Amino acid sequence: MITFDHVYKRFNGNVVFNDLVFDVPDGITTVLLGPSGTGKSVFLKMIIGLISPDYGYVWIDDRNIVNLKTKYLYRIREQFGFVFQLSALFDSMSIYENIALPLKMHTQFNEESIYSKVNECLSLVDLEDAGHLYPEELSGGMKKRAAIARALVRDPKYILYDEPTTGLDPRTAAKIENLIIKVQQERKVTSVVVTHDLTSARRVGQYVALLTGGRIAIEGSPEELDESANQELRRFLNEIPQNESLL
Amino acid sequence: MNKIIPQFFTMVVPLGESGLRFFEQIFGVTSLFFQALYELRKIWFYRRQVVEQCYSVGVGSIGLILVVSAFTGMVTAVQAAYQMEPYYPKYTVGALILQSVVLELGPVLTALVLAGRVGAGTAAEIGTMKVSEQVDALESLALNPVGYLAMPRLIAGFVMIPALTIISDTVAVIAGYTVAINTIDMTALEFVKGMRMYFHLHDVIVGMMKAFCFGGMITLIGTYMGLTAKNGAKGVGTATTLSVVTSAVLILILDYVVAQVFL
């Protein structure tokens, strides 16, 4: 379980988290919604200790990772897959090498088991034939899928997605959403998706929270949020032009 | 009065800020250096990256170094002959070429050329990784960027740049020799006599010491500038420029310091 325990964070006077309290439920997909610049990326980076809170704790499975020694922090990171907003594939490596890297560095697997493991992940994301290509040769959607494969290759317990559908056309976005759902169902991972995209949130989210003003304004199942009259939720929904104006 | 104080601050604060940034950078580079040294304990873990970097710095730069040092040796021969011929015996040309190449031209020109090739390349590559979240991605895969990126490059700089300097020295002396015996009226024997009379092991050691310092510094600065790049493509450009300029200036300063202390 991931828990934000009264977390405060500011960058040069710009308050990002102000007494943020949030539990990420295990085994399902949680969507954190919020307008741009509210700290969604900071939220994910804080989970793996890339950014530290000014005050407060971040608990991962009953272990506070704030100020944890690097050695232990890295061990915790090995349970996480992180899908970055721009995919962040290593562009000096082929897709195959990108996905194989965590295995080569952290496991004693031989070439054959690495090969079969990487190919298993490639076929999960529908990229069987793209292993030899380099990131620059892929479309945005393919890059995103490759990034998901890399995040999955070590069978993480948690997988974190930073705006997985932002900047993709609706069809590609839908494909990625389906993949997120499929990964969640097949691998039984705990997924956290941060996004400002309501349609996406509605499709993948089993639990939804709204981040505004440095804290969680409202959280609950999509149905609960649909019925809620929470002011900040209404404001957020109204700010975004959307056909289906409710969650 | 009410207006003067804010005006005073708007004038002075930027000065203070750039001074502060200067010390911040010195501190940053130093701390990256020690962190990279600390990561040496994991050299086996990062062995692939170390080999890759040594290959890319060493083998990748040989062609360039051959051309640069051949012409350095040749021009030194011509100039030595021009300067010495009227006053000194011919064999001093051999001595002059050897000493200036081993002590000064070999290490400094190799370093300056590599500050362009290796330093800029490092800053651009790591800077691009930084602004496209690839450095964060390394962290997310439980790989330490200092161990994965900085340490192998530091080793490559410390090991391969002195090695390239040895090659450069050799090529420059041979090129100088060829020009000397072909265009100045001078025999091979005279050239070698001059070289032998003025050969000091001490010079070779000082020259290699320079190469060693320059080498580590070039890749360290390139890595540091890359890792601290921000603001997209423009930031990568700034990092690259800064890396080349800083390295070039520091090479000349260090060159003087080592010369002053050891000669």
Ligand SMILES: Nc1ncnc2c1ncn2[C@@H]1O[C@H](COP(=O)(O)OP(=O)(O)O)[C@@H](O)[C@H]1O
């Ligand atoms: N490393 C950082 N240094 C300074 N400010 C930062 C840093 N990371 C994020 N911020 C600031 O924190 C705020 C939230 O950023 P972010 O989490 O990226 O927003 P988003 O919700 O769009 O992902 C922004 O105002 C951003 O400028």
Ligand SMILES: [Mg+2]
């Ligand atoms: Mg973001």
